[in-house]
Amino acid sequence: GQQLNQSPQSMFIQEGEDVSMNCTSSSIFNTWLWYKQDPGEGPVLLIALYKAGELTSNGRLTAQFGITRKDSFLNISASIPSDVGIYFCAGRNQGGSEKLVFGKGTKLTVNP
Amino acid sequence: NAGVTQTPKFQVLKTGQSMTLQCAQDMNHNSMYWYRQDPGMGLRLIYYSASEGTTDKGEVPNGYNVSRLNKREFSLRLESAAPSQTSVYFCASRITGTPNTEAFFGQGTRLTVV
Numbered sequence: 001g002q003q004l005n006q007s008p009q010s011m012f013i014q015e016g017e018d019v020s021m022n023c024t025s026s027s028i029f030n031t032w033l034w035y036k037q038d039p040g041e042g043p044v045l046l047i048a049l050y051k052a053g054e055l056t057s058n059g060r061l062t063a064q065f066g067i068t069r070k071d072s073f074l075n076i077s078a079s080i081p082s083d084v085g086i087y088f089c090a091g092r093n094q095g096g097s098e099k100l101v102f103g104k105g106t107k108l109t110v111n112p
Numbered sequence: 113n114a115g116v117t118q119t120p121k122f123q124v125l126k127t128g129q130s131m132t133l134q135c136a137q138d139m140n141h142n143s144m145y146w147y148r149q150d151p152g153m154g155l156r157l158i159y160y161s162a163s164e165g166t167t168d169k170g171e172v173p174n175g176y177n178v179s180r181l182n183k184r185e186f187s188l189r190l191e192s193a194a195p196s197q198t199s200v201y202f203c204a205s206r207i208t209g210t211p212n213t214e215a216f217f218g219q220g221t222r223l224t225v226v
Contacts, residue, residue: 004154006154009152033214040219040220041219042116042202042217042218042219043155044217045215045216048214050211088155090155099170100157100215102154102156104152104153104154105154
């Protein structure tokens with residue numbers, strides 16, 4: 001089946017630093033999504049991308065839909081302690097059954 | 113706003129026992145999904161239902177059955193639990209057929225099979 005390669009697996013940063021993570025796929029997707037999961041909770045949608053090349057921001061978060069449709073990245077600027085959590089990318093090919101394929105996640109730790 | 117509600121939140125089963133995980137959404141969404149999350153594996157789709165009365169297999173359906181009871185409710189059943197089914201289970205719902213709408217997730221059911 002389709003797979004997403006998400007990197008890095010984990011990050012340990014100081015408060016105030018910027019963060020970058022990315023996802024790549026061997027398949028083309030028509031939608032890229034970025035979710036955050038806090039401990040003990042379900043994933044919550046951060047940013048949705050629907051067009052190749054699209055760059056979208058949500059506060060301190062910025063994500064881009066790669067021009068090849070096979071990759072996406074998420075940047076977090078000026079990290080704060082509440083950014084701690086696991087970040088997942090997900091892709092969807094609307095030519096199929098509209099099922100989401102998830103990356104394995106990036107675990108972010110922010111040291112105050 | 114309740115959103116997607118899963119019950120129970122925690123469960124311990126013995127190998128071979130059966131149980132049903134319940135999921136209900138109050139957002140009038142037509143599609144509902146069951147995922148499992150294992151350490152280092154991300155979320156993997158077990159089953160989904162595009163509309164009331166229809167269900168389809170996802171990536172890892174073996175050992176599970178589902179029922180779309182009505183538009184609001186989508187249950188996941190383990191007929192004979194195995195230790196390999198120890199996982200966190202998430203239900204999600206979404207409006208499909210409407211552009212640029214995405215899934216909402218429940219808080220999860222943490223299942224341990226001993």
